Amino acid sequence: MINREQFESAQQQARVYLSRAGIIISPEEAANIEVADFGFNELDSTGLELVVYVNTDRVCAKELVLFPRQTCPEHYHPPVAGEPGKEETFRCRWGTVYLYVAGPPVADPQARPPAGREATYTVRHEIVLHPGEQYTIPPDTLHWFQAGDEGAVVSEFSTRSTDEYDIFTDPAIRRAPEVG
């Protein structure tokens, strides 16, 4: 859990990154930026900031902000209510993102899992996304990602988001943000 001050600071920082990426959001969206600390209160290393544009039964679109070297922990999207799991395309808009999925690991990866949490990061095939580059992740596919040294802004185009059904490799993670 993060406290109110940490939450508002992360929101403000996310607004700065979105502005750097040239992305305009409404005042309501700016006030409602989601800050996910995944239950660790270690936003510098583990976390994600999100602006959800739309999330219907069929389609979801978001902007994701990652602070420098901030990491979204390893997880996958299982089938939900008889539907295939979430399919998502990440498109880098600003900065650099290092995305990891199953496959041959590179010899010298550009990102390392947060210190002390290495055991909960199991896939090591690296995809590097610069602005204008994208990658589509099928359902049921383990993945994690980390911003480079400048941070990153990433557009996500996907089927419906049902974050509460995401399955994280680290059983200690709590996806629903809590601010206290």
Added chain:
Amino acid sequence: MINREQFESAQQQARVYLSRAGIIISPEEAANIEVADFGFNELDSTGLELVVYVNTDRVCAKELVLFPRQTCPEHYHPPVAGEPGKEETFRCRWGTVYLYVAGPPVADPQARPPAGREATYTVRHEIVLHPGEQYTIPPDTLHWFQAGDEGAVVSEFSTRSTDEYDIFTDPAIRRAPEVG
């Protein structure tokens, strides 16, 4: 049908608008911008320029470019192969878009259908989108849209695009772009 020179000129103009909106596309995307003249060869009044980021069985994301006062003609997305029709969210990124759907018409609309084609524009309920504003169009819903005097860049988040099944009010329209 437009000729090769018109096509390349429209592509180049679209790249300028995307750049104004701060949107970075890959060299391959830049080379493959779609120019839809809807069969009229009247790109100044009727047309649409598109960058398709992704179009899977489930999700589609695009950038749409409209030149000043360029109009995407009235159409809807019917059910296809037992699936509900395409659902799409338009999010304005740059410029102004006037979107029209069924509902009470405004007294003084900001856009007018292209001259001589008024009869093929039947819905007149106006939605004005500035940067950071968006609107979601359900399946089976007639709509058309026009950029303001500066042109516009619009992100579209949707279910799968199957343009060939779109139904236009004007039976003369041919959606598949032809360049000769």
